[in-house]
Amino acid sequence: MTKEFTRQSGRKPDEIRPISAKVGIIPNADGSAMFQSGKTIAIAAVYGPKEHHPRNQRNPARGTLRCTYNMMSFSVTDRIRPGPNRRSTEISKIIEWALEPIVMLDKYPGLVVDVHIQMTQADAGTRCAGINAAAMALAHAGIPMKDLVSSIAAGKLDKTIVLDLDKYEDSEFEEGEGSTDIPITFTSDGKLTHIQVDGHITTEQLKQAMKMAREASKKIYEVQKQALKDSLGGGK
Amino acid sequence: MKTPNITKQRIEKYLDEGKRFDGRKLDEFRDLVIETGVSKNAEGSARVKLGKTDVIVGVKMDVSKPYSDSQDKGTMMVNTELLPLSSPRFENGPPKFPAIELARVIDRGIRECKFIDFEKLCIKKGEKVWTVFIDIYSINDDGNLLDAAGIGAVAALKDAKIPKYDEENEQVLFGELTDKNLPVKEEFPISITFHKVGENIIVDPTREEEDVSEARVTIGSSKGIISSMQKGDLKALDIEEFNKILDMLEKTWNNIFKKIEKLVK
Numbered sequence: 001m002t003k004e005f006t007r008q009s010g011r012k013p014d015e016i017r018p019i020s021a022k023v024g025i026i027p028n029a030d031g032s033a034m035f036q037s038g039k040t041i042a043i044a045a046v047y048g049p050k051e052h053h054p055r056n057q058r059n060p061a062r063g064t065l066r067c068t069y070n071m072m073s074f075s076v077t078d079r080i081r082p083g084p085n086r087r088s089t090e091i092s093k094i095i096e097w098a099l100e101p102i103v104m105l106d107k108y109p110g111l112v113v114d115v116h117i118q119m120t121q122a123d124a125g126t127r128c129a130g131i132n133a134a135a136m137a138l139a140h141a142g143i144p145m146k147d148l149v150s151s152i153a154a155g156k157l158d159k160t161i162v163l164d165l166d167k168y169e170d171s172e173f174e175e176g177e178g179s180t181d182i183p184i185t186f187t188s189d190g191k192l193t194h195i196q197v198d199g200h201i202t203t204e205q206l207k208q209a210m211k212m213a214r215e216a217s218k219k220i221y222e223v224q225k226q227a228l229k230d231s232l233g234g235g236k
Numbered sequence: 237m238k239t240p241n242i243t244k245q246r247i248e249k250y251l252d253e254g255k256r257f258d259g260r261k262l263d264e265f266r267d268l269v270i271e272t273g274v275s276k277n278a279e280g281s282a283r284v285k286l287g288k289t290d291v292i293v294g295v296k297m298d299v300s301k302p303y304s305d306s307q308d309k310g311t312m313m314v315n316t317e318l319l320p321l322s323s324p325r326f327e328n329g330p331p332k333f334p335a336i337e338l339a340r341v342i343d344r345g346i347r348e349c350k351f352i353d354f355e356k357l358c359i360k361k362g363e364k365v366w367t368v369f370i371d372i373y374s375i376n377d378d379g380n381l382l383d384a385a386g387i388g389a390v391a392a393l394k395d396a397k398i399p400k401y402d403e404e405n406e407q408v409l410f411g412e413l414t415d416k417n418l419p420v421k422e423e424f425p426i427s428i429t430f431h432k433v434g435e436n437i438i439v440d441p442t443r444e445e446e447d448v449s450e451a452r453v454t455i456g457s458s459k460g461i462i463s464s465m466q467k468g469d470l471k472a473l474d475i476e477e478f479n480k481i482l483d484m485l486e487k488t489w490n491n492i493f494k495k496i497e498k499l500v501k
Contacts (some may be wrong), residue, residue, distance in 0.1 A: 026376045027288045028323050039276060043375070045321040068320070068328060074294025074369040077411030082315050082371060083330075114323035118373070120292060121275045138458035 003218030005160040008168055016152060016164040016216050017125075021132070021223050023140045023231035031141025038166060039123035044133035045116045046141040052112035061086060067095045069130055071119040087110035089210040091127050092117075097166060098131050098151065098185040098194035104144040113117050124170040125153050128183050131194070136224050139184065147187040150220035153196065154209035156180035156201050161209045182209055239447035248434030258287075258442065262301065263488050265440040270387065270499040272395040278402055279413060280396025284388040286440060290322070293388035294371050294395040295418070299408050302358070302365040310357025310366040314343040316385065322374040339372065341466050342386050345427045345456030346370075349463035352393065353419040357394075366398070368418070379446040382454060383411055383439075386427035387492075391500045393420050425463060426496065428488055429454040430481045432471060439488055453481055457489060470480035 005013065017038030026032035029045035036042075052058045069092045073082045095117065103113070115137065117130040119146060128151035135149045155165040162169070165181055171178040175218030180199025201209070250256060251285065260266070266287030273279040280295035302309060316339040317327045331339075346352065357366040372385045398416040400409040430440050431449035441449060450471035456464035462485075467473070473481075 026290070026321065027378065028376050029321070041275075047320070047324050050324075072292070072294060072373055073273065073315070073369065074275055074281060074296045077277045078298035079298065079369055079371075082317055084328075106451070114320065116319065118319060118321055121277060123277075 005157065007157070007162065007164060011193070013160055013162040014212050014215070017166065019220060019223050021136060021226045021227035023136050029137070029141070031137040031143070033133045033136035033140060035129045035136065035224075036132045036208060037125055037164065039121060040125050040129045041119065041121040042126065042129035042133040043118050043120060044130065044137040046113060046134075046137045046143065047116070048113035048120075048141075049108040049111040049143070050110070050114070052110060058110050060110050061106075063105035063110070064112045065096055065100050065103055065115065066112050067092050067099065067115040067117065067134065069095055069117045069127070071122055071126065075122040088151045088194055091130075093191060094127060094194060094196070095134060097136060098149060099138065101191070102135070102145050102149055102187060103138060104146060107144050113138070113141075123167055124167040125183070125203045127151070128153050128185070132220060132224060139228055148221060148224055149185050149187055149191065149193055150217040150224060151183065152213050152216045154182040154184060154195060154213040154221060156182075156199060156205060157208065161212060163212055178189050180215070182206070184210065184213045184217075186214060187223050192213060224228040232234055243444060244448040247445060248436075251434055251436040251438065254312065257341060257444070258436070261439045262436060262483050265488075265492055265495070266442075268387070268492070268495045270391050272391055272500065276313070277411065278391045278392075279399060280394070280418065282388045282395060283375075284384045284391065286380055286384045287442065288376055289380055289384050290375035291381060291384045291388050292373045292375055293385065293392040295392045296341045296371070296397055297396075297408075297418075298369070299359060299364050299368050299401065300367045301423065302362065306354070307362040308358045308365075309354040311354070312343070312347065312368045312370065312485045314339045314346075314372070314389070315372045316342075316372040316374075317383070318374050318377070323377040325377070327373070338382055340383060340429065341454055341456075341464070342370070342372070343388050344464040344466075345425050346388055346389060346393070349425040349458050349461070351421050351425055351457065352392070353398060353421070357420040360480065364406070368393075368396075375453065377443065379395065379441045381444040383427055384428050386425075386456070387496060390424045390426070390496070393418055394424070394500055420467035423458050424496075425456050425458045426492055427456045427464075428455055428485065428491060428492065430484065432473060437477065437484060439484070453478075455481075455485055457485065460486065464470070
């Protein structure tokens, strides 16, 4: 009775796009990384820990993590005016919250760690790719961390729970119940540092989506870990 | 963070002996890598690496009203973001002078030599023309972002295809490109910046060398014809030095042109 749901891209519901990662792409930075998921490409650079300006934002008790997320003007089909906007300001903060629990900022009272994230090409899932790149860049910078985080969007297309919506699925899919986007970030031991939901979904469905996202996050974690190992030069 | 004085003295002493820290000659560029089509949603894009200096340039197009003094010509806008991602020296916030100057020098380098055929970018005279946006982002600053960005702009423009335009509804179908190339000349301009360091003139400075440069001249030219120039920074140049720069231009231009020609189809 229920017809098997097919995605426009031909992916299975729990199939994420091909992912790849590279660490050490920006020589000037203390740490840097690239994370690609399908046609979405994020690059991240970490500078710090360093003196925190302006002074009045300093936290004498612990260090501050400061993230800036931005999409390059030509990363999407309709050019974005360069510079910050409301969306990027909010996502920057979301990324801070997603990363903060794993970074041992108590080691750097009064200092700041800057994380800059740029999307060079976008096809949905940019905050997840940004978080994945940023986590690797922080590790590459040698900032003490308790863990890595891995981020992936779960979603729902009509009644089917899926993983990793692409641009078409995120913004153009309108069949039945339409599309629901659920970006989620996990630590490697499965704690949640970030979740958002846009759309409509029942609690049962959300639980199922979480489970699928958790499985995918393990795959992402392995790719991140391997990229970090590769950056150490392997045989060197 | 600024290059210390002792390094300045050492750089100058080396240059007097015709040497540079990385073994290059005074008129020699670093290894050049050009990759086009690096951002698939852009009409054209390029990533240029000059040694460790790294920039991404993207071209987007949109339809707008022409300027009143050129009713049948398309328009162009160059924008530069010196990203804090690319250097500890750059900060978030509105563009500061270096970013503005960079964009304007590149703008003139392309505009003055008529690299883009703006008349072919007219859709309806007096009403609708194409605007070409050239957006430049620094990825890693190890000196000479200016020349890298200039090469990137040319490569991205050569890579660009015009988007589809729905004449009936008068709107651009973003994301759908025609197979028509952006109308650009075969011959392309190259901006080369000459720096005066101590008593010597060099090209393609690293970050350290650029820091200790006291005057610079950027020359946009194509096959011996100069179409734009800008002197920057505080120190004056005497006529001999300026003539020396002009004498260096041809050889340097030919060398870098050959490299670019090989890398950009």
